[in-house]
Amino acid sequence: MSEQIRDTEDYRDHIATVDHTSGKRIWIYPQKPSGRFTKWRTWLSWFLLLVLFGLPFIKVNGQPFVLLNVLERRFILFGMHFTPQDFFLFGLAMVTGVVFIVLFTVVFGRIFCGWICPQTIFMEMVFRKIEYWIEGDANAQRRLDKAPWTSDKILKKTAKHALFFTIAVLIANTFLAYIISLDEVVKIITEPVKMHIGGFISMIVFSFVFYYVFARMREQVCIAICPYGRLQGVMLDKNSIAVMYDWVRGEPRGKIKKQAHPKSGGSAAAAVAHSPITSILADVESAAATAGAEAVSDTAPALGDCIDCKLCIKVCPTGIDIRNGTQLECVNCTACIDACDEIMDKVDRPRGLIRYDSYNGIAENKRKIFNGRTIAYSAVLFVLLGINVFLLATRTDVEAVILRTPGLRYQEVDEQYISNLYNYQVINKTGEDVPVEFRLSSETGKLRLIGDSPIVPANEMSSGSMFVDMERSKLSGRKNKLYIEVWVDGKMIDRVKTNFQGPIGPPTRK
Numbered sequence: 001m002s003e004q005i006r007d008t009e010d011y012r013d014h015i016a017t018v019d020h021t022s023g024k025r026i027w028i029y030p031q032k033p034s035g036r037f038t039k040w041r042t043w044l045s046w047f048l049l050l051v052l053f054g055l056p057f058i059k060v061n062g063q064p065f066v067l068l069n070v071l072e073r074r075f076i077l078f079g080m081h082f083t084p085q086d087f088f089l090f091g092l093a094m095v096t097g098v099v100f101i102v103l104f105t106v107v108f109g110r111i112f113c114g115w116i117c118p119q120t121i122f123m124e125m126v127f128r129k130i131e132y133w134i135e136g137d138a139n140a141q142r143r144l145d146k147a148p149w150t151s152d153k154i155l156k157k158t159a160k161h162a163l164f165f166t167i168a169v170l171i172a173n174t175f176l177a178y179i180i181s182l183d184e185v186v187k188i189i190t191e192p193v194k195m196h197i198g199g200f201i202s203m204i205v206f207s208f209v210f211y212y213v214f215a216r217m218r219e220q221v222c223i224a225i226c227p228y229g230r231l232q233g234v235m236l237d238k239n240s241i242a243v244m245y246d247w248v249r250g251e252p253r254g255k256i257k258k259q260a261h262p263k264s265g266g267s268a269a270a271a272v273a274h275s276p277i278t279s280i281l282a283d284v285e286s287a288a289a290t291a292g293a294e295a296v297s298d299t300a301p302a303l304g305d306c307i308d309c310k311l312c313i314k315v316c317p318t319g320i321d322i323r324n325g326t327q328l329e330c331v332n333c334t335a336c337i338d339a340c341d342e343i344m345d346k347v348d349r350p351r352g353l354i355r356y357d358s359y360n361g362i363a364e365n366k367r368k369i370f371n372g373r374t375i376a377y378s379a380v381l382f383v384l385l386g387i388n389v390f391l392l393a394t395r396t397d398v399e400a401v402i403l404r405t406p407g408l409r410y411q412e413v414d415e416q417y418i419s420n421l422y423n424y425q426v427i428n429k430t431g432e433d434v435p436v437e438f439r440l441s442s443e444t445g446k447l448r449l450i451g452d453s454p455i456v457p458a459n460e461m462s463s464g465s466m467f468v469d470m471e472r473s474k475l476s477g478r479k480n481k482l483y484i485e486v487w488v489d490g491k492m493i494d495r496v497k498t499n500f501q502g503p504i505g506p507p508t509r510k
Contacts, residue, residue, distance in 0.1 A: 015223060015329060016319030027145075028219060029138040030128075031314045035338025041115060045125040048116065053170075056177035056185075063431035063458075064181050071179070074459055080392075081429045081459060085399060089391055096384040101228070103377040105235040107369055109242030113228070114332035119213075119221050122171070124317060124333060127164060127214045134160045138314065165211050172206035219318045223329050232328065238359040239368050243332050245323040245354050246362050250306035253323075256347065305349050312336035312354060322354060398434055398456070399427045400486045402496045405465070410501045417445075417469045420500050425463045426486070428456035434488055438466065441483035441495070445470040468500065475502035 017026050058065035060079040067076040075082040075090075082089065104112065113120055134156050135141045147153055177185045180199065188199040213221060222229055236242065306323070313321050315336060318329040322336045340354040361367040405421040413419045428434045434456045440447050448467040456462040468482065480502055486494040 028319045029141050030317045031138045032132050033315045033335035033338050037334035037338050045121045056182040061431050099381045109240045110332045164215050168211035169207045171210045244357045250304040253306035253308040254303040256307050311339045315339045396493050397430045398493050400494050401425045419467050419469045426456050427461045431458045437487040439485045444474040
């Protein structure tokens with residue numbers, strides 16, 4: 001086992017998408033996959049695409065359900081409004097997300113990339129399917145690219161790239177709707193361009209970026225650009241679950257011969273000989289083709305279950321050979337699993353030669369998800385989740401900041417009352433205008449607003465000033481605690497603590 005791994009380590013010196021001699025890019029033509037995992041991924045992809053394109057249309061009280069307006073610092077997540085004052089919540093949520101990604105990767109490898117990542121979903125489930133529909137499978141695409149420019153080729157290429165760009169425009173507009181809201185995107189589309197120059201330019205730039213990513217960059221995004229793919233190597237261990245080739249069962253690999261397979265019995269060769277040759281088996285030697293081959297010698301070593309059909313390579317969207325082991329380029333898309341399972345069915349051998357498993361699961365038949373590392377990550381994650389839930393649960397829709405005006409001393413209103421001047425800021429985190437009322441918690445004083453009671457606009461902040469008068473006899477020295485209540489629609493939504501400055505000596509005689 002160790003010798004096999006050592007002999008194949010040179011695969012890490014290069015990537016499948018770059019020519020070793022010229023350094024030029026090798027264009028990948030993956031064969032169209034089919035099977036249970038492809039079906040499940042397709043269903044999940046349609047659901048996620050429905051969510052992605054549908055969320056901008058959902059509104060709560062006239063406001064977007066989700067909005068990530070970085071330019072104006074307005075954020076709405078699932079109907080909850082967040083302001084710049086809530087930035088600490090975003091910071092904590094990002095830390096929690098990083099810990100979750102690390103834990104998820106340690107346990108389940110790069111499964112996110114193959115099942116949930118927008119790059120993979122759009123590439124494999126949208127753009128690649130359009131390519132198969134217009135140009136055909138991998139061999140047909142190769143022939144078309146090498147063929148001279150005929151009317152048929154021009155028609156297919158034009159139709160494909162026109163659809164690619166149309167979908168890229170749709171994706172760009174959708175992502176823009178998450179940033180500036182769907183209503184603003186509709187205005188950019190329907191109103192004269194001169195009224196929305198910046199928005200129109202952004203829409204065009206995003207459209208061409210998405211078109212270039214899915215028409216030309218493709219798997220290079222996962223291989224060379226995505227930081228998560230680079231981090232994968234330091235997060236995985238021998239207990240991490242990933243798409244794995246069972247080298248214990250599969251090696252040594254070899255073509256099927258006429259004689260019965262040593263491991264599986266005589267039915268293996270017979271199954272191939274009598275099975276129909278489909279497109280998925282186009283490059284697999286049938287028993288009929290090897291009928292005249294020499295029989296396996298009684299002294300020859302027993303072959304493993306891998307018949308070296310190389311179909312796992314041909315369906316891989318990044319062009320790797322999964323039999324070499326876990327690689328940075330692998331996005332866990334499961335195409336190789338489906339392809340190998342179909343071959344195993346054809347040659348009457350059990351499925352799972354390529355499957356979701358861990359290194360220890362294959363090498364030692366021991367599968368242990370929870371170890372010291374995962375338990376530590378899980379503990380940190382649960383603590384962070386608890387803090388997030390607590391902060392969100394205690395978060396108010398209206399937040400007030402009240403501070404005594406700096407640089408000013410107290411004022412003696414008369415022999416009975418001392419006055420302090422305060423500045424206030426009220427932040428409205430809702431989508432509606434909010435009337436605010438201030439009240440003193442203590443009955444020994446009174447509050448005088450400078451101007452009318454504030455009405456804070458939706459997602460805005462209002463500021464102003466007010467005097468607080470307190471009875472001299474109730475004060476205890478220079479520094480006194482003071483509580484000011486903030487009321488909205490007859491309900492106290494905040495209670496702000498501040499200081500009240502009082503005199504030390506007796507009142508000044510006038």
